Amino acid sequence: MLALLRLKLVFGVCFGLFFEVSGVTKHDDYVKVRGDFKDLKKDGKYEEAINHLLNYIEEGDGTGNEIAARIDLGNVLWVIGKFEKSLEFLGSARTLLHNRDDFLLKGRLHQEFAQCFSQLGLHELALEHNKKAMDFLVLEGKGKVPQGRMQYLINTRARFYFQINEYERAMESLRKGLEYGQGPIGLSYMLNYFLNHRANQDSADHYFKKMMVHEHNQNNSKNEDFWINLHAGRYYLRKDEWNKANSYLGNAIQIAEEIQRLPCLISGYQAMIELYREEGNKAGELELLNKLVVAKDSMQTFKRDGLKLSVATVVRLNEEIKSNWENKFVLFITISGLALCGMLVFYLKKRKVNLVLTEKVIDLTDEKNNLLISGENGLEEVVQLAKNNEAGFLAKFEEVYPDWMNRIMGLHPDLTRKELELSAMLYLNFSTKEIASFTFVQHKTVQMRKYRLRKKLHLDSKSDLYLWAKTL
Numbered sequence: 001m002l003a004l005l006r007l008k009l010v011f012g013v014c015f016g017l018f019f020e021v022s023g024v025t026k027h028d029d030y031v032k033v034r035g036d037f038k039d040l041k042k043d044g045k046y047e048e049a050i051n052h053l054l055n056y057i058e059e060g061d062g063t064g065n066e067i068a069a070r071i072d073l074g075n076v077l078w079v080i081g082k083f084e085k086s087l088e089f090l091g092s093a094r095t096l097l098h099n100r101d102d103f104l105l106k107g108r109l110h111q112e113f114a115q116c117f118s119q120l121g122l123h124e125l126a127l128e129h130n131k132k133a134m135d136f137l138v139l140e141g142k143g144k145v146p147q148g149r150m151q152y153l154i155n156t157r158a159r160f161y162f163q164i165n166e167y168e169r170a171m172e173s174l175r176k177g178l179e180y181g182q183g184p185i186g187l188s189y190m191l192n193y194f195l196n197h198r199a200n201q202d203s204a205d206h207y208f209k210k211m212m213v214h215e216h217n218q219n220n221s222k223n224e225d226f227w228i229n230l231h232a233g234r235y236y237l238r239k240d241e242w243n244k245a246n247s248y249l250g251n252a253i254q255i256a257e258e259i260q261r262l263p264c265l266i267s268g269y270q271a272m273i274e275l276y277r278e279e280g281n282k283a284g285e286l287e288l289l290n291k292l293v294v295a296k297d298s299m300q301t302f303k304r305d306g307l308k309l310s311v312a313t314v315v316r317l318n319e320e321i322k323s324n325w326e327n328k329f330v331l332f333i334t335i336s337g338l339a340l341c342g343m344l345v346f347y348l349k350k351r352k353v354n355l356v357l358t359e360k361v362i363d364l365t366d367e368k369n370n371l372l373i374s375g376e377n378g379l380e381e382v383v384q385l386a387k388n389n390e391a392g393f394l395a396k397f398e399e400v401y402p403d404w405m406n407r408i409m410g411l412h413p414d415l416t417r418k419e420l421e422l423s424a425m426l427y428l429n430f431s432t433k434e435i436a437s438f439t440f441v442q443h444k445t446v447q448m449r450k451y452r453l454r455k456k457l458h459l460d461s462k463s464d465l466y467l468w469a470k471t472l
Contacts, residue, residue, distance in 0.1 A: 030065035030068060030069065033052065033053070033056050034068065037072055040052060041075075041076055046260065049076050050073065050076055053073045057069050064102060064105060067097055067105050070090070070092055071090065071105065071108050071109050074090035075115070078116040078119055081119075083116060083120060086116050087116060093109055103136045103137075104140050106136045107134075110129045110132040110133040110136065111133035114129035114156065114160075115156070118163065119263075123160060127160055133153055134154075137149060137153065145180070151183055152183075154174070154180065154186075155173075158189055159189065161173060162189070167197045170189070182210060184211055184214035184227065184228050185227050187207050187214070188211050188230070190207045194207060195231075195235060196234070208232070215228055215232075222258065222259045223264075226252055226255040226256055226259070226261075226264050226268075229251040230248070230264075233249035233251075233271055233272075234249075236248065237249075237271070237274060237278065240278075245275050249268060252271070256268045266295050269288050269291055269292040272284075272288055273285055273288045386425060386430065387438050389438050389439055389440065394417065394420060394421050394424060401424075407472055408420070408423060411472070418449070419449075419452075419453055419456070422435070422446075422450070423469055425438075427469040427470065427472075
């Protein structure tokens, strides 16, 4: 506990002025303090949220409000990867709660333990504490269960099951959660299930529409907005609507960067990489693969260090409420075994992931360099064939720009060879005068061909054909 006291003293000195200016003191009603804390956390301002609670806790007297503050602080600490400190505050709250019949706080405490253990990869412990949180919520409500909080607990349980690939049990939890309302996160999980685990477009469409009702809800947290944008992006990716997918996935990554949550950032990068791969955007894919390697490495370091630090913390905190040596010994062996297994799994996974990603980055770098070289040579040859009005112009153009040709023929299969050649020359930015010169026809003839092409494409007279060709 000395480390905790030192931490509080440091924060107290450094941020005393902040609290004096903001008007928050230890005498303030915790309802207001917690409301401000939740607003800061909702906006991803985690450091400010931590500072907001530390002053309140510093001279606490063990009341329910102080216990609630410790639980809230434990929550935001695991969110930013400070697992040891999170467990330390949660453990001190558990000690203060030991002889109290406060079902509300005990339920909240078990849920925060569940979330922290899940981040550390200790999934069985996470599920166990999540179940206890549900049990206390039922006891608290005396038969009348608070719907919003039960929905949150059930959605969290579903996420735990998804993490260990138990998809049917996850869906069972989500269906149960529908009894307590339909929030954006639960709906996004169901959409993801029908997109990626049991492909069913009708079900995916159904849950997509329900999820998007919440898209512009002012009461959404940043976390809820992230999941809505991520799964909307994945939905449009499956439908090959790449522009919409890019927009939503870009929003998701931006939110993940704002709230500094590595698991969210990794999910966003992975989805955007899949989109770039579909589009054939090698440069974008390479850039995000490099970022993904860094993010995954940071995440594995968080988990490894968190496990290493948390073993001693959990044992120490349990010693405060357990007097029986046998129980302490069994607890120590159990947690140590879990920690060692977890650290081994993290090490092996990290090594495998880094090897695969490093090889992919190297391959993409080589491919990118080769494409740049071949692209430059190919473009010169295409331009020369066009200038000479060679019959092989269109075939060579298709060889150099296969994606563009696939798109135009997919969108406009009725275009003639002459119209495709004209479109290709527009893509290469040749002027009307140049096209007339290359093809040995009059300037008016090229203008008429462009007019007919515009009509066939259903473009109005104000539309720029060059812009159309470039943005196809």
